[in-house]
Amino acid sequence: MTTTEDSAVSSPPRAAIKARNLRIDDWRRGPILTVLGITVWVAYATFRVFYQGDYWVADYHYLTPFYSPCVSEGCVPESAHFGRFLPDHPLIPYAALSLPFLLAFRLTCYYYRKAYYRSFWLSPPACAVPDGHAKYTGETRFPLILQNFHRYFFYLAFAISLINTWDAILAFHSPDGFGLGLGNVVLWANVVLLWCYTLGCHSCRHVMGGRMKHFSKHPIRYRLWTFSSVLNARHMMWAWITLASLALTDLYVMAVAAGWITDLRFIG
Ligand code: FES
Secondary structure (H helix, E strand, O other): OOOOOOOOOOOOOOOOOOOOOOOOOOOOHHHHHHHHHHHHHHHHHHHHHHHOOOOEEOOOOEEOHHHOOOOEOOOOHHHOOOOOOEOOOOOOOOOOOOHHHHHHHHHOOHHHHHHHHHHOOOOOOOOOOOOOOOOOOOOOOOOHHHHHHHHHHHHHHHHHHHHHHHHHHHOOOEOOEOOEEHHHHHHHHHHHHHHHHHHOOHHHHHHHHOOOOOHHHOHHHHHHHHHHHHHHOOHHHHHHHHHHHHHHHHHHHHHHHOOOOOOOEEEO
């Protein structure tokens, strides 16, 4: 039987080896790239979320995902597909209803946990490299025990992905009615990638196929679980691709909204 003493959190000390670690490969590369990538993304996202401008293209109804759903009284009325009920304040993001949950969803994601535990906390920085801290308590106490809420954030992220999908549908617009442009391709590419990340979530996989004794008696759930498992196998890839697609989609909408570029139109 496993006891607290021999669990991973309080296991016996490592063997008495003088070298700090025995790895001869470039194990620092991964954590360094992770720190750089996440830092650049967070800096860009923070700037955009509090910029409160150039988030909506009125002619084509493009709304950047960083401002969706736009629920502040400061939102352009046409961009507020779900009403405007939050006060307009420089410190309250226009999408303050969704952003905290999306942040929590990513922060508690199994992949991102691994990424920032290794790269920012050095806990541990890589396999077979000692922890950067003298004490290790894992996720057994506050605040890290809150990582267990990930399954609930999944449901909220699922709802927000539906909202992003709705935004992309409404964006088939031009001043004459129906419209199609490069912006639609960008918005839809981002939505599809977001679904690949969200539906490949470990919690989604459990929702689809967990707590079942016989897959053969639940063929639909088995298929859904298989689909989620295929996406889940590349969860790290989707995690990084969606960070890039979110930022690039936002950049595109900002560039068109600010008049830096004109949208390439196919119809309308
Ligand atoms: Fe990554 Fe759920 S495990 S989103």
